[in-house]
Amino acid sequence: MTTTSNSSREETLIVHGMTKCHTTSNDLVPPIHMTSTFKFKDQAQAQAIFGGTEEGYLYTRISNPTVDLLQDKIAILEGAKDAVATSSGMAAVASTVMALVKPNENIVSCNAIYGGTFALFNTHLKHLNIGVRFLPPLLSNDKNNIIPLIDDNTRLLYIETPANPTLDIIDIKLWADIAKQHNIPLAVDNTFASPYLQKPILLGADIVIHSTTKYLGGHGDIIGGIIASDSDIISKINEDYVHHFGPCMSPFNAWLILRGIKTLAVRMERHSRSALQIAQWLEKHPKVEHVYYPGLKSHSGHTIASKQMKNFSGVISFELKACMDKNAMEVGKKLINGVKLCTIAVSLGDCETLIQHPASMTHATYSEEELKKAGIAQGLIRLSVGLEHPDDIIEDLEQSLSAV
Numbered sequence: 001m002t003t004t005s006n007s008s009r010e011e012t013l014i015v016h017g018m019t020k021c022h023t024t025s026n027d028l029v030p031p032i033h034m035t036s037t038f039k040f041k042d043q044a045q046a047q048a049i050f051g052g053t054e055e056g057y058l059y060t061r062i063s064n065p066t067v068d069l070l071q072d073k074i075a076i077l078e079g080a081k082d083a084v085a086t087s088s089g090m091a092a093v094a095s096t097v098m099a100l101v102k103p104n105e106n107i108v109s110c111n112a113i114y115g116g117t118f119a120l121f122n123t124h125l126k127h128l129n130i131g132v133r134f135l136p137p138l139l140s141n142d143k144n145n146i147i148p149l150i151d152d153n154t155r156l157l158y159i160e161t162p163a164n165p166t167l168d169i170i171d172i173k174l175w176a177d178i179a180k181q182h183n184i185p186l187a188v189d190n191t192f193a194s195p196y197l198q199k200p201i202l203l204g205a206d207i208v209i210h211s212t213t214k215y216l217g218g219h220g221d222i223i224g225g226i227i228a229s230d231s232d233i234i235s236k237i238n239e240d241y242v243h244h245f246g247p248c249m250s251p252f253n254a255w256l257i258l259r260g261i262k263t264l265a266v267r268m269e270r271h272s273r274s275a276l277q278i279a280q281w282l283e284k285h286p287k288v289e290h291v292y293y294p295g296l297k298s299h300s301g302h303t304i305a306s307k308q309m310k311n312f313s314g315v316i317s318f319e320l321k322a323c324m325d326k327n328a329m330e331v332g333k334k335l336i337n338g339v340k341l342c343t344i345a346v347s348l349g350d351c352e353t354l355i356q357h358p359a360s361m362t363h364a365t366y367s368e369e370e371l372k373k374a375g376i377a378q379g380l381i382r383l384s385v386g387l388e389h390p391d392d393i394i395e396d397l398e399q400s401l402s403a404v
């Protein structure tokens with residue numbers, strides 16, 4: 001893959017790294033190819049492009065120049081050979097699983113994952129006779145717990161790190177080594193870190209998945225997803241699922257994500273710096289029982305996170321002391337209802353600080369028992385630290401905490 005820059009420095013690649021741009025008008029910013037179909041010179045050319053003997057675009061569900069630019073950019077940033085963009089992060093997760101795992105086969109994963117992924121794995125895949133074997137987060141970094149879950153029908157190892165919403169850190173290299181020994185691909189959901197902070201493929205993973213809705217888009221204005229891997233896996237995901245089930249990305253969304261990515265490095269530095277400051281403040285707060293942020297030395301995954309991440313990103317979860325009793329859920333709700341600057345909303349990675357209550361919102365797909373197994377407390381609060389001044393976020397949390 002060639003890029004428009006000779007530099008391999010991350011910040012430069014983030015701005016310049018892409019391959020061909022189909023424009024004849026010298027635009028600095030590539031135009032949006034907002035078209036569903038493409039014209040052919042004649043029937044013979046159409047036949048050649050459909051038959052694969054000539055390169056060219058034929059229909060946007062299959063490929064589109066603007067979406068191609070995004071796919072090239074992510075492949076470059078993730079150290080992958082190829083990528084396929086999808087209509088949402090969930091479409092990226094589902095396309096990967098549906099292309100690589102068939103009925104009577106299984107996946108080995110962890111149970112602290114995004115609630116939508118959990119619902120897909122725990123409910124919908126079950127209906128297709130695809131099994132998922134979940135490891136609780138505390139057991140997920142010991143090969144003696146992982147290997148016994150793998151059998152002859154295991155077709156995919158799947159992890160998310162940092163995990164949503166508990167910020168558990170999963171050891172990518174450990175899982176990648178096990179995947180290699182068993183000749184099974186390892187997929188890593190890299191949404192919480194972004195390729196600027198973590199590069200799973202360089203640590204041995206085979207597939208990287210993103211909800212581009214989050215840090216890659218960065219501005220809370222699109223839904224999208226992407227899968228990066230080697231060319232064989234991306235071809236299989238395209239041919240066995242994306243092309244015919246149709247979860248393709250809109251060129252307009254691809255263009256917005258490309259625009260968002262240009263500021264990824266500066267945004268991730270700022271999100272990480274502010275999140276560390278807020279996590280350290282929360283940790284000292286008399287009303288706070290526990291803070292989950294991988295940048296804190298007290299976090300169980302701090303050592304592994306320090307090895308596999310460049311910085312610790314912008315999401316913090318915490319529990320209040322008052323949450324330790326039976327009213328945990330009520331206390332959590334009261335805190336988020338009291339904020340004024342922070343916005344009560346799901347999603348993360350936006351410029352605005354977002355606050356939410358996983359047990360009743362993003363992870364409402366878990367039963368009480370399943371929440372407990374995944375280590376997601378009823379009163380847990382998740383904060384996606386935005387780009388406001390961190391002191392303003394702290395003041396807002398303080399005024400809300402004082403009323404709890």
Ligand SMILES: Cc1ncc(COP(=O)(O)O)c(C=O)c1O
Pocket residue numbers: 088089090091114116117160164189191192210211212213223224225347
């Ligand atoms: C880690 C993670 N993966 C995947 C998804 C799904 O992405 P989307 O909402 O774009 O479908 C989310 C959504 O919050 C997420 O947090």
